[in-house]
Amino acid sequence: MSRFMSERFAGLHAYTPGEQPQDMQYVKLNTNESPYPPSPEVLERLNVAEIEKLQLYPDPEGWALRRKLAALYNVGAENIFLSNGSDEILNFAFLAFCDETHGVLFPDISYGFYPVYAALYGITAKQMPLRADFTIDPQPYCRDEGMVVIANPNAPTGLELPQEEIARIAASNPNHVVILDEAYIDFGGTSCVELIKQYENLLVVQTFSKSRSMAGARLGFAIASKGLIQDLNQIKYSTNPYNINRLTLAAGEAAVDSQAYYTQNCAKIMETRERVTAQLRKMGFTVLASVANFIMIRADWISGAALYRGLKEKGVLVRHFDKERIRDYVRVTIGTDAQMDVFLEKTAELREEAKARAKQ
Ligand code: PMP
Secondary structure, eight states: OOTTSOHHHHTOOOOOOOOOOSSSOOEEOSSOOOSSOOOHHHHHHSSHHHHHGGGSOOOTTOHHHHHHHHHHHTSOGGGEEEESSHHHHHHHHHHHHOOSSSOEEEESSSOTHHHHHHHHTTOOEEEEOOOTTSOOOSGGGSSOOSEEEEESSOTTTOOOOOHHHHHHHHHTOTTSOEEEEOTTGGGTOOOOGGGGGTOTTEEEEEESSSTTSOTTTOOEEEEOOHHHHHHHHHHHTTTOTTOSOHHHHHHHHHHHHTHHHHHHHHHHHHHHHHHHHHHHHHTTOEEOOOSSSEEEEEBTTBOHHHHHHHHHHTTEEOBOOOOTTTTTOEEEEOOOHHHHHHHHHHHHHHHHHHHHHHHO
């Protein structure tokens, strides 16, 4: 760090993204990307004519894409906010809806970026413990104490909080925003988008990074009451009005037009998830019952760190969080069937190696 860095941020613990190796080829199951490419419509849309338009700024309002998303989710275009990845919406929301006196509540085990935003803006964060079975206890979020952020399904557990509990949390926070981070909702969860019509404080956040195979394009969106969207725009127009580039907007429109393709991909990923879960359980693993495109797994014969390292040495990249309560686990993104077969094979090899060592 240079001597010019503001003291305010010098001690900040920034978010550590999952590894994005640029050298070696791994079976990459560590950052919850889709193993399937963008739809043919997206590939076609990003043509030379579209690239030639890069001399012009994009539409800062993104109306064309907002109208398409509005039609898909049965809301108004004024209920939609577009962002440079859903991380940006979370960033804007912490900035817009919290301050020194209005804190934030989220689970102790959830998306690792939430505490980073809180620290960045000097916001008091209360991290509520998950239950022993890693499910969310809704009670502590029903006290109208501060902004609430819940990933649903939660990450990295993959477990879902039922819709009626979300409604209860939204109803019990009349003076605070409730953010529902639905990054992984398309893999078997029940979206709460409909609830925004009932609760003006509910902000549903989704992304094109997972189910729509566009992690590299950086496109997220929020669905909420018109007032909350205006608040997010207030922050956006105070920082970076052209936050989404032309190519990404065009790709997003084509992606929404190919909904059937992505629904099919999600169904395939869910099918693969169930197959891999069953096989891992047969091998003695504990596997949380995920409704996301990843699974949290652990076994008695190996630590989380050793499983992560062992798989990496064998060319399979998964994610390990060196954090209390989940240190024994690794998170495995669901890839193609072929990728998951390699993962299962390498895991079985590690098991055999551990057995052989135990006999020595
Ligand atoms: N929320 C959760 C729960 C996530 O896991 C991620 C992905 N790391 C994000 C939000 C952000 O995704 P993106 O910025 O790519 O939309």
